[in-house]
Amino acid sequence: MITYPFEYKRASSVAEAVSMLAEGGKALSGGHSLIPSMKLRLNMPDALVDVGRIPELKGISMDGDELVIGAGSTHADIADSQLVKEKLSLFAEGAAHIGDPAVRSRGTIGGSLAHADPSADWPALVLAANATIVVTGPNGERSIPSTDFFTGLFSTALNDDELITKIRVPVSAGSKSTYQKFAQPASRYALVGCAIVKQADGQVSVAFSGVSDAPFRDTDVEKNLNSGQEAGPVGKGQSIMSDNFASEKYRVHLASVYLQRALEAVA
């Protein structure tokens, strides 16, 4: 398998990457979503801007009450990070469930978010954690709340000439969290992924991957739970996906089961 021809450019800084993207092309981070689709010739960018070696995109640190994760951090970087394990175990737990070891070693959080696969794991994690996606474009930096970031199937609020640079995640003491995933047996993508963050005061945020065209926060479920009710039906108002492995009906059922399992895990 071979991709269509394209021009490979390597950026050494965010500024350079943004100026290269302005000329067209797609950002290449770990490439674990992009390159497979290009090999199948489902995707044919004219140019790839390799952002894999930009030092500014690396690194995981605390900034006040926020954990700041460089967009170029690999899933393995995050799964193995002592800091993430301490401050936001949800991310370490979730990252450890992505793909397989080789994928985790190359795939990055920024690349995964930009790709916005409806069944990827990161979207549910960042949504439940109320993260902010920081992007840089020709007009400088802007911050997009994760709840505004995912706009549809493989669609995000990211413009073609923008690059995700970091993910800022609020960290609060006493919170509990979990990611419960029912994997599609062949691809190991989420048929249902349920991420929950429960604050010290008992308020929960609940997000799903794999269930709908786009990852989503289930605000109905949250409202019910946060007012002391039963969770109620999952995915109300969402268009539920169906495929060879899970019909709409079964997917909704799985989502309810996994929600319950997640709630038990943070009880």
Next chain:
Amino acid sequence: MSNRYIGESIKRREDKRFITGKGRYTDDIVLPGMLHAHFVRSPYAHARVVGIDLEEAKAMPGVIAIYTGDDVAAINGVPCGWQVNFRNGETMREPKHPMLIPTGSTAKHVGDAVAVVIAETKDSAIDAAELVMVEWEELPAVAAPADAILPDAPKVHEQFPDNKAFDWTFGNPIEEVDAAMEKAAHITELEFINQRVVPNAMEPRAYIGSYDETSDKYTLYTSTQNPHLIRLLMCAFVLGIPEHKVRVVGPDVGGGFGSKIYHYTEEALVTWASKQIGQPVKWTSDRSEAFLTDAHGRDHATKAEMGFDADGNIVGLRIKTVANMGAYLSTFAPAVPTYLHGTLLQGLYTTPKINIDMTCVFTHTVAVDAYRGAGRPEATYLLERLMDLAALEMGRDPAELRFQNFIPPFDGVEQPGYQTQVALQYDSGNYEAVLKRGLEMLGYENFRAEQAEAAKTNKILGVGFSTYVEACGIAPSAVVGALGARAGLFESAQVRVQPTGKVSVFTGSHSHGQGHETTFVQVVADKLGIPMDDVDLVHGDSDTIAFGMGTYGSRSLAVGGSAIVKSIDKILEKGAKIAAHKLECAEGDLEYAEGKWTVKGTDKSIGFGDVALTAYVPHVYPAGLEPGLDFSSFYDPANFTYPFGCHIAVVEVDKETGKVTLKRMIAVDDVGNVINPMIVDGQIHGGLAQGIGQALFEGTIYDENGQLTNGSYMDYCMPRADDLPMFETDRQVTPCPHNPLGVKGAGEAGAIGSTPAVVNAVIDALWSAGHKPKDILMPLTSERVWEAMN
């Protein structure tokens, strides 16, 4: 004769090259001037080629030639190697499978090739192939076998409007079976689909055709299970070139599982094209193409009924099946649902009346042919599902029900072989013993209590049994010839003793993971009483090996190994003449052991090496005896061999999600004598994984237009390491009475017994929790199992 190697787990000699990256598969081979082929394939299951525009593609840099169906119209289609006629005597329908679909004709499955681009690099061939503009007229398609026989089904071949390749019946006359069933106290009835699976050898098919003008000779490197058979089919039936002008080499081959037995159009095309262009041409399939073009396996839609008397004795078995052949008849396809399936329906039981009614149909899908087990897994699935279900329905213990109906033990020596109702005569068997051993390993008594406890929770447990017998060591030529085989199924071997006593063995059995380079050498070294280091095995090259019928049907050691033993016997016989001459005694006074001939009762002896040297330096030599020590033999087996065994699965089912977890997989197999236990265990393990794969994970999904919707590993679920437990295996040995090694064959056993065991276990789990499904469609995905409970 000494015995140092047979029965020992000798580490494999072939491993060193594989673990160091020095294995040499077809795609690793680079020939000077080699070009690359890429095929343009039909995106539709059924569509007419209205026109092909090559202009843009031809203009691409690096493109050397583009051929379409019109260019290769003179080449014959790939032939079918087995003829099964209609029950009314009408000849089997054998539509031509053209090399490339010509303009005006129809492509008959997604992936059917219409053009081939040959270019300097693989990349440029791919780029140019995309620019070949084919105008298609899409036509209605049919993919499922049961749909193909409906009155309004789209026709696969216009000339055969009923879509039938042939129909067939076997066993006792249906009236006798009907009469037996009428008297049955209980009939267990099961309608099910034995779904289509994709063999998925990890090395995709790859071929290099190379023509040498000076000698007018072709060489084909091919990822095949049988180089000689490919040469025979390609020369005699497809290209019409003399065999001595073709060399076929099967280098290291990355797995076959049946899919690399057959002769494929691409093999003939690269060979043909290399002469047209005068340069070698390579084609390597990618995985996506493999899903569309490799022969698939199974694909039966069956209704089966098993009748029991009031005591639980089986009184009859009645089966109606529609089997999918795909769009064309692949090399061995007609044999699989018929003589490799119908003849195994006796199973291990004394069933007195058996009838099978089989309809084999064309559909707009890639061809179906033998896949690991080939017909025997389908037969075993049918029988063993019926047995466990009958036990559940009648409130009987499934193990007890089997014990009651087993054929009693027979060794084939003191006791005669067992004559079945479906033509075969089993060689030797002891069926109770393998099930007893399986139950011991399971700890059956405790299991039922554990299951009852689990039934109260959300994680319920089930156990599934499966006992099987299969027919291996394929095959006695006269028998299969009478059944429609168009080839003999013997094997050949040459044992060449070099002047220094070192030995080269040439076998027609091809090794692609089975470890022949080790086991065959164990046999030779033992029989000759010399170190294994003194023996090398050569296989896979039609220029160096006299003949071969290849590796499939668990036949290599039973048939190919027996041919080697025959040659060794000849070596020893001649060696004894030389030794007697040198030792100045009568041949009858000699005994051979530890690599030397000794005059009985004395210490006078001569070593194997000395005899070998004498044979090539015949200065002091028996009068009239030819020099040299080199013998070829052909071995045609007297009967099939009949391995058998017992597989038991334990599963846990998550009641909330339907997810099945395989907790234990127990396999007690009797494959006759064992040359290398480590390798036999490995064969069993691999077979188990494939059988489990069919039960829980694998299966093609065609949509109503004949599109394969899960044609990649992202959607076609291959069993992975974390899906499987450690396997619990044990062995029993009932030697084969009719071949010199007493071996029966171990290659397919694992894939034959395991599938029904796993499905039975899931059904058992559900029954334990009060749900009573008779069947769940394979593969048993979480959703299907959940549906069966809701």
Next chain:
Amino acid sequence: MQVEINVNGKARKAEVEDRTLLVYFLRDTLQLTGTHVGCDTSSCGACTVHLDGVAVKSCTLLAAQADGCSVTTIEGMAKDGEMHPLQEGFRECHGLQCGYCTPGMIMTAADLLKRTPKPSETEIRFALEGNICRCTGYHNIVKAIQWAAENTAAPMLADSHLWTNDVVVEKVVETE
């Protein structure tokens, strides 16, 4: 473009197309054919190599992305004629049959043992999630990896240089 990649301890320079995947650079340009291609979707792991000491799927990586890095393939796993413990383990435990997936399995397992020198059966199976074998049913592959872990001192496994031709290339981020 021109790439320079240290492969099995040797600096290799070559002109490649921008779209060249690392696996084809290894197989076609360098003729290191021990690294195999088994699928199109990054699913099977037959192409696994080490990039700067970490297992990656070379079919999902551009040669350009490996420019300036160090790559170890199956051909670089034995050192001075001595097999890597995993190579020994696969042979010892019959962890291979047709051999096609084996290089990828060994490279993935080597990565696992570096991180987790004494893995449990579950950890091994989980680590092999991205590598498909059609022959062995994984049973003997698991045993082969356990064998290597048991028969080698942990520090030896962790420090791959003792066993392989891994060369640590100081990762230079290119500036102007």
Next chain:
Amino acid sequence: MQLSGTHVLNAPVGKVWTMLMDPVTLARIVPAVSSLELIDDNQYKALAEIKMGPVSGSFSGNLSLLNIREKEGYSLHVKQASKIGNADALINIALKSLDDDQTELTFDGDARLSGLLARTGQRVISGVANTLTKQFFANFDEALSNEMNSVE
């Protein structure tokens, strides 16, 4: 790929019908079509650039209107071919006047995919169908509001 949806458009049925019969509007609202060129009665040559996440491609083919029932509906037949696969969709569109300013548009149909799209797109096919449906209605709403604005 099953395609179905119902949506209330804020326009009288006559207006909606006129728009549905206008090739310029049609090209704007039918996802997977970016331009239409009349080749015969109710038959158009259709071109499209599609970009949906990892999938992008240029499609060309034709679009035809069948079974036309004035202000009640018609069947839309779209055939598109591309390097990555072909699509053949037959969609029945029905209009129902709710009141003077509102029209309910219902569609129901099936798109047959072949080639790579069929083989590898399974995982997200229902998401694609949903997305196309949403796009169709969003485009229609947008076209309507543009129309209204220009009228004002």
